[in-house]
Amino acid sequence: MSRRPLRWVSALVVIALLVAGCGSPGNAADSDEIKIAVVGPMTGDAAQYGEDFTRGAQLAAEQINAADGVDGKKITIVTFDDRNDTTEAASVAQKIATDSSIVASMGHFTSSTVYAAMPIYKSNQLPLVVISASDPGITEQGNEWVFRVSPTNNLGAEAMADLIVSKLGLKKIAIFYLNTDFGKTERGFFTARVQANGGEIVLDEPYQPDTKDFSSSIIKLKNAGADAVYLSSYYNDAVLLIRQAKDAGVQTRWFTSAAVLSPQFTEIGGEAVEGVITNRISQGDSWDAVAEAYRAKYNDEPSPFVIYAYSAVQAVAEAAKNEGTSRQAIRDGLAKIQGLETALGPLTFDENRQAVYESFDYLEVRDGQFQLWQP
Amino acid sequence: MTLPVLIDQLVSGLAIGGVYALVALGFALIFGVLRAAQFAHGEVYMVVAFLVLAVLPWFPALGPLQFLLVIVTAAIFGAIAGMLIERGVFRPLADAPHIAPIISTIGLMILLQNLVAYLKGSELHRFALAWPQGNVSVGPASVPVLKLVIFGTALVIPALLQVALTRTQLGRAIRATAIDAETARLMGVNTARTSLVAFAIGSALAGIAGVLVGALYGVVYSTMGVTALVKGYAATIIGGVGNLVGAVAGGLLLGLFEVFVASYVSPRWTDAIVYTLLIVLLALRPQGLVGRAIPEKL
Amino acid sequence: MSQSAPLLAVNDLTVTYGGIRAVDRISFSLNEGELVALIGANGAGKSSTLRAIAGIVPIAEGDVRLAGESLRTVPAHEIPRRGLVLVPEGRRVFGELTVLDNLYLGGYTRSPEERAAGLERVFALFPRLKERASQAAGTLSGGEQQMLAIGRALMANPRVLLLDEPSLGLAPVVVEQVFDLLRRLHAEGVSMLLVEQNARMALAVADRAYVLQTGRIVMSGAAAELAASDEVRARYLGAGRLSTVPLDAPAPEPEEAR
Numbered sequence: 001m002s003r004r005p006l007r008w009v010s011a012l013v014v015i016a017l018l019v020a021g022c023g024s025p026g027n028a029a030d031s032d033e034i035k036i037a038v039v040g041p042m043t044g045d046a047a048q049y050g051e052d053f054t055r056g057a058q059l060a061a062e063q064i065n066a067a068d069g070v071d072g073k074k075i076t077i078v079t080f081d082d083r084n085d086t087t088e089a090a091s092v093a094q095k096i097a098t099d100s101s102i103v104a105s106m107g108h109f110t111s112s113t114v115y116a117a118m119p120i121y122k123s124n125q126l127p128l129v130v131i132s133a134s135d136p137g138i139t140e141q142g143n144e145w146v147f148r149v150s151p152t153n154n155l156g157a158e159a160m161a162d163l164i165v166s167k168l169g170l171k172k173i174a175i176f177y178l179n180t181d182f183g184k185t186e187r188g189f190f191t192a193r194v195q196a197n198g199g200e201i202v203l204d205e206p207y208q209p210d211t212k213d214f215s216s217s218i219i220k221l222k223n224a225g226a227d228a229v230y231l232s233s234y235y236n237d238a239v240l241l242i243r244q245a246k247d248a249g250v251q252t253r254w255f256t257s258a259a260v261l262s263p264q265f266t267e268i269g270g271e272a273v274e275g276v277i278t279n280r281i282s283q284g285d286s287w288d289a290v291a292e293a294y295r296a297k298y299n300d301e302p303s304p305f306v307i308y309a310y311s312a313v314q315a316v317a318e319a320a321k322n323e324g325t326s327r328q329a330i331r332d333g334l335a336k337i338q339g340l341e342t343a344l345g346p347l348t349f350d351e352n353r354q355a356v357y358e359s360f361d362y363l364e365v366r367d368g369q370f371q372l373w374q375p
Numbered sequence: 376m377t378l379p380v381l382i383d384q385l386v387s388g389l390a391i392g393g394v395y396a397l398v399a400l401g402f403a404l405i406f407g408v409l410r411a412a413q414f415a416h417g418e419v420y421m422v423v424a425f426l427v428l429a430v431l432p433w434f435p436a437l438g439p440l441q442f443l444l445v446i447v448t449a450a451i452f453g454a455i456a457g458m459l460i461e462r463g464v465f466r467p468l469a470d471a472p473h474i475a476p477i478i479s480t481i482g483l484m485i486l487l488q489n490l491v492a493y494l495k496g497s498e499l500h501r502f503a504l505a506w507p508q509g510n511v512s513v514g515p516a517s518v519p520v521l522k523l524v525i526f527g528t529a530l531v532i533p534a535l536l537q538v539a540l541t542r543t544q545l546g547r548a549i550r551a552t553a554i555d556a557e558t559a560r561l562m563g564v565n566t567a568r569t570s571l572v573a574f575a576i577g578s579a580l581a582g583i584a585g586v587l588v589g590a591l592y593g594v595v596y597s598t599m600g601v602t603a604l605v606k607g608y609a610a611t612i613i614g615g616v617g618n619l620v621g622a623v624a625g626g627l628l629l630g631l632f633e634v635f636v637a638s639y640v641s642p643r644w645t646d647a648i649v650y651t652l653l654i655v656l657l658a659l660r661p662q663g664l665v666g667r668a669i670p671e672k673l
Numbered sequence: 674m675s676q677s678a679p680l681l682a683v684n685d686l687t688v689t690y691g692g693i694r695a696v697d698r699i700s701f702s703l704n705e706g707e708l709v710a711l712i713g714a715n716g717a718g719k720s721s722t723l724r725a726i727a728g729i730v731p732i733a734e735g736d737v738r739l740a741g742e743s744l745r746t747v748p749a750h751e752i753p754r755r756g757l758v759l760v761p762e763g764r765r766v767f768g769e770l771t772v773l774d775n776l777y778l779g780g781y782t783r784s785p786e787e788r789a790a791g792l793e794r795v796f797a798l799f800p801r802l803k804e805r806a807s808q809a810a811g812t813l814s815g816g817e818q819q820m821l822a823i824g825r826a827l828m829a830n831p832r833v834l835l836l837d838e839p840s841l842g843l844a845p846v847v848v849e850q851v852f853d854l855l856r857r858l859h860a861e862g863v864s865m866l867l868v869e870q871n872a873r874m875a876l877a878v879a880d881r882a883y884v885l886q887t888g889r890i891v892m893s894g895a896a897a898e899l900a901a902s903d904e905v906r907a908r909y910l911g912a913g914r915l916s917t918v919p920l921d922a923p924a925p926e927p928e929e930a931r
Contacts, residue, residue, distance in 0.1 A: 043492070043497060044497055045497055045498055045499065045596060045598070047496070047497055047498065048498060179643045205642065206641065206642060206643045207642045207643070208642060208643055208645070208646065210602075211642070212592045212594070212599075212602070213391055213591070213592060215384075215387035215388075215390075215391065215522075215634060215637075216384065216387060216633075216634045216635075216637035216638040216642065217637065217642055219380060219383045219384055219387065219638065220638065222383065223377075223379075223380055236498075236499055239499070239594075240499075240592060240593065240594060243593045244592070244593065247508075247519055247521065247593070248510070248518075248519050249509075249510045249517060249519070264498055264499070267501070268498075268499050268500070268501050268594060270501060270503070272593075541774070544777065544778075544781060547770070547774050547777055547778050547781075548778065548781060550767070550769075550770060550774075551767050551770065551778050554767045554768070554769055554770070555765055555767060557729060557761075557765075558761055558765040558767070559778070560728075560729065560749040560750045561727060561729065561749065561753070561758065561759050561761060561765075562753060562778045562779055562781045562782075562825070562829070563750050563751070563752075563753035563754055563781045563782035563829065564750055564778070564781055565748075565750045566750065
C-alpha cells in the first residue's frame with residue numbers, strides 16, 4: 001500500500017518528461033541561430049568519414065554565415081560521435097533529438113547506423129538529412145522526417161556493372177562485399193545488373209567487418225579466372241584486399257564502390273591501388289568553387305562526403321529561409337526543394353525525399369590521386 | 376580443390392598461424408613465469424610495430440638484411456617495452472591479489488591503444504618492407520615469398536628459444552622459476568631477474584609478431600593488438616596453458632583452421648566456428664589439444 | 674665440541690607469521706662436520722627455522738651467522754653462493770624438467786667446470802640418477818626424487834646442508850636408504866642440519882640434537898643422551914605406544930602457518 005504513491009510520482013515524472021520533450025521543438029524557432037547536428041564516426045577506423053562530414057558542413061555554414069546567414073540567423077554546427085556503431089547511433093540520436101536547440105540532424109555514416117537512428121528522429125520530429133548511407137530502403141520506408149542528398153547504392157553499382165560488362169566487355173566478374181547492410185544491398189544490385197548485361201559472377205565472396213587478412217579469399221580469386229573484380233567496400237578493406245591480392249600475384253582489373261572515395265585510399269594504398277576505377281555522381285557547376293574553398297581552408301582534396309555534407313547544409317538553410325526555423329518548418333521546407341543549386345548540381349527531392357541523380361563520372365587512381373577517366 | 380590451391384592455402388594458414396604462434400608463445404612464457412595474464416601483450420605487439428614503422432625510413436634497403444634488421448629491432452623494442460611493463464606494472468603488484476595485475480594490464484591496454492590513436496590517428500598506416508616481395512614456386516603452386524619467410528621466422532625463433540630454454544643455465548632458471556619459484560631461489564636463482572628476462576623475451580616475441588603481421592597485411596593500426604591478444608590467447612588454449620611447444624602448435628593450428636574454414640565454409644563464419652570449437656575444446660580438454668594434464672603447480 | 678666459532682650460529686632467531694611467533698628466540702649452532710638434528714612435533718617451528726636460515730621467510734628478530742657472517746639481510750638466492758643450501762620439505766624437484774636439468778640447476782651458482790665435477794660426484798653417489806638423467810624428474814619414484822633433491826643440493830657443494838623432513842611420505846625401506854645416505858655424507862664430512870619428525874631415526878644418525886616445542890628449544894644435548902631421556906622417549910619416540918610407527922606428539926598449540 002505504502003508504495004503506491006511513489007509509483008504515481010514516478011509516472012507523473014515520466015509524463016512530465018515526455019511533455020517537455022514534445023514541447024521542445026517550438027522553443028528553437030525563437031532562437032537567433034540555426035543549430036544543425038553532424039553525426040558520424042568521429043573516432044575509430046572510419047573516422048576519416050566523420051571528419052569529412054564535419055569539414056563539409058563547417059565550410060558551408062561559414063560561407064552562409066559570411067553572407068549574413070539565413071535572414072540574419074547564423075548556422076551553428078555541433079558534432080556527435082556515433083563510432084559507426086548501431087547501438088551508439090541510436091543513443092546519440094536520442095541525445096540529439098531531445099536537445100531542443102537543434103533543428104536538424106545530418107549524417108550517420110552507414111545504412112545500419114541510419115536504420116538504427118531513423119525511428120528516433122521520427123518520434124522526436126527532428127529532420128534527418130542522410131549524406132552517405134546508400135541503402136535504397138532508407139528512403140522507401142515512408143519516414144517523412146528522413147531526407148537523403150547522397151545517391152543510393154543501386155545507382156552507382158548499376159552504373160559500374162554497365163561500365164564493366166557492357167562498355168569494357170569484361171564478362172567474368174568476381175565480387176567481394178562487406179557483410180553488412182551496405183555491402184549486401186550493393187552486391188545485390190551489382191550482381192543483378194551484371195547478369196542482366198550478360199556477364200557472369202565467377203566469385204561471390206563476403207567478408208566480415210574488420211577483416212585484415214584476406215588470404216583465403218584471395219586464393220579463391222587467384223583461381224576464379226576473373227576478368228574484373230568489383231569491391232563493395234570502404235577504403236580500408238578495399239586497400240587491404242587489393243594490396244594483398246597484388247602481393248599474391250593476382251592480375252586482374254579492379255573496380256570499386258564509390259564508398260572508397262577518400263584521400264586515405266590512395267595514401268595507404270600507394271602503388272597498389274594505381275589503376276583502380278570507381279565512380280561518383282556527376283558534379284554540379286559550383287562543385288569546383290566549393291572544392292577550391294575546401295583546399296584553401298584544409299589544404300586537402302575534398303571527398304564526395306565533404307560535398308554531400310556541404311550540400312545538406314545548403315538544403316537545410318534553404319528550407320529555413322523559405323519556411324522558418326522550427327523543426328517542422330525545416331522538414332516542410334526540405335520537402336519542397338526543387339532544383340536548388342547546390343555543389344552537387346540542381347537538387348530535387350523525389351516523393352520519397354530522395355535526391356534525384358542521373359549521371360555519373362568515372363574516376364581512376366593515377367599518380368596517387370583520383371582523376372577523371374573516360375571509358 | 377586442386378593441389379596448387381591446397382598448397383596456397385596451407386602456406387597462408389601457416390603464415391598467419393606463425394604470427395599467432397609467436398604471440399601465444401610470448402603470452403605463455405610470461406604467464407608461466409609470472410602466473411598472471413598480460414592483457415597488454417597485444418599492445419606491445421602494436422606499439423613495437425608503430426615504433427619500427429617510425430624508424431623504418433632510416434633502414435638501408437638491403438633486402439634480406441633489412442628484414443633481419445627489422446626483426447632484431449622489433450625484438451629489442453619489444454624487450455624494452457616488456458621490461459618497463461614488468462618493472463612498472465607487475466613488480467609493484469607482486470604481493471597484491473591475483474586480480475590486481477589483470478586489472479592494471481587491462482588499463483595499460485586501453486591506455487596504450489588510446490595513446491597511439493591520439494598520437495598517430497586511428498586509421499590504417501601503411502607498413503611495407505622492401506623484402507620479401509614477389510612469388511616463388513612451391514611444387515605446382517606459386518606462393519608469396521613473404522608468407523614463406525614469415526612462417527620460417529615463426530619456426531626458427533621458437534626453435535632458438537627452445538634451445539636457449541633447455542641448453543643454457545639461464546633457460547633452465549627461467550623454466551625452474553615457472554615451475555616453482557621458491558625452490559628456484561633455493562638453488563641460487565634470482566627469480567626477480569629471471570621473471571624480468573622472461574618478460575623481456577616474451578615481449579620481444581610479441582614485437583617480432585607485430586612487424587611480421589604488419590608486413591603480412593601491409594598496414595598497422597592502433598587496435599591491432601586486440602586481435603593479436605584474442606588469437607594468441609586462443610592458440611594458448613588450444614596448445615594447453617603454460618605449454619610452450621603447445622602454444623606454437625596451437626598458433627599454427629589456429630591459422631590453418633581459419634584459412635580452411637574461410638575457404639571451404641565461408642569467411643563470414645570463420646570466427647564463429649573457430650570460437651565455438653574453442654569453447655567445446657575448453658569443455659572437453661581443458662589441458663589443450665597438445666598439452667598433458669595441467670601440472671599440479673598451476 | 675669444537676673450540677673455534679661454530680660454522681652456523683643461530684642467535685635468538687624469531688620468525689613470525691602475521692603476528693604469531695612460529696619460532697621464538699631460539700639459539701643453536703652447527704660445527705664443521707657435524708650432523709645436528711632439530712626434532713619436535715608438527716608445528717613446533719622446525720621447518721620455519723630452516724626456511725628462515727635459507728632466507729625464504731624473513732627473520733623477524735635475531736641473527737643467523739654462517740662462518741661468522743650474518744645472513745640476515747642476504748636475499749635467498751645469494752645464500753647458496755655463501756655455501757648454505759636447503760633441501761626443502763616435500764622434495765620439490767622440478768617435475769617437468771629432466772633429472773639432468775634439475776642437477777644443473779642445483780649447480781646454478783657454480784662455474785661450468787665445477788658443475789661438471791659436481792655432476793660426477795652426484796652420479797657416483799646415486800648411479801640411479803645417472804641412468805635416468807634424461808627422464809623427467811616427475812616420473813621418478815618418491816625415493817628417487819628425494820635422492821635427486823639431495824643430489825641437486827650437493828651440486829652446489831655446500832658447506833652446510835639443511836634437510837627438511839627428508840623421510841616424509843616415503844616407504845620404510847626407502848627411509849632407511851635416505852638415512853644411510855645421510856650417514857655416508859656425514860662420514861664424508863658434510864655439515865648438516867636435519868629437521869625430522871621421525872625422531873628415532875634422526876637421533877640415530879645425529880651427533881647432537883635440539884628439541885623444539887611451540888617455537889622454543891626445550892631440550893638439547895648429544896643425540897644419544899636425548900634418545901635415552903625419559904621425556905624424549907615419552908613424547909617423541911613413542912615409548913609406551915605402538916613403537917613401530919614414528920610418532921608425533923599431539924601438538925598442544927595451533928599449527929604454524931605456512
